[in-house]
Amino acid sequence: MTQGKLEYLTKEQVDQFRSDGYLRLPNFLEPDEVEALLTRSKQLLDNFSIEEHPLTKFTTGDDNHVGDEYFLTSGDKIRFFLEEDAVDKDGKLNRPKQRAVNKIGHGLHEQDAVFRTVTLENAKMKSVVKDLQYHHDPVALQSMVICKQPHIGGEVPEHNDSTFLYTNPPSAVGFWIPLEKCTPENGALSFLPGSHLTAPITKRFVRLPSGGTGFEPLIPPEEAPKNPEGKYILEACMPGDLVIIHGSVLHKSERNTSPNTRFAYTFHMIESPPHAEYDAKNWLQPTPETPFPHILDTPNPTVVSVGA
DSSP: OOOOSSSSOHHHHHHHHHSSHHHHHHHHOOOHHHHHHHHHHHHHHHHHTTTOOOOOOOOOOOSSOSHHHHHHTTTTTTTEEEEEGGTTTTOOSSOOOGGGGEEEEEBBHHOHHHHHHHSOHHHHHHHHHHHOOOOOOOOEEEEEEEOOOOOOOHHHHHGGGGGTOOOOOOOOEEEEEEOOOOOOOTOOOOTTTTTGOOOOEEEEEEEETTTEEEEEEOOOTSSOOOEEEEEEEEOBBOOOOEEETTTTTEEEEOOOOOOOOOOOEEEEOOTTTSSSSTTTTBBOOSSHHHHHOSOOSSSSOOOOOOOO
């Protein structure tokens, strides 16, 4: 497959994404763009009403994902999900609300002008998506600010994103932008390079017929291959870097043990029909009023398939 004229990435960067399953682009956003996102994130935290909040916590383990309506209807809204350790046994916050939120999501890219500008109206972002040649006509389906709060910002265990944002065939790609310095102490991301080439998607996160959410196996557990082993690479990042994350690459982050937050803005895109199917089982659903917005003005005529 011939690569068309590149607009932002180098051929070496495209090749690195395809071989490693992720790519860090230093200084992708200008400092004033980063400051606008961080300032807006803090304004949102200051302004949301904890009195009217259902105290919905967000967990990252397999056994206890959020399944309530506040979570399931958040795709076209701006909502606030709390750290497990920020709510005491009586259901009360044990710290200021600004230090209790795990993440803000999931419709920032459409509902807030500052985040929309960076996500959907960013010429550099469109160029990167074109250069990757991974999607024909991608759509953005969710966005969030992950706060990774001091001391309680929870560990995120090994996972891949297509498990949670499943299409047939898998097509999710994450775009992760740190708004603050990311270090080993405050929970920087780590990746298992090349794991997207050998780790198939074995289960998917779905809405259960009985209500709530859970996992549906795609491969019988006894037949599912074990995740590949290898050396994880920690990617310390500076504000404004962009990390592009293939939906099948294994990655994780440790608990934030530092006194500092680790704010990051992330959004995901998937392929659109007829190139991939996003079905009604997925936890996050578009609405007639807010269909998933397209990223590119003109679809990519050719793509290169990458992944197991």
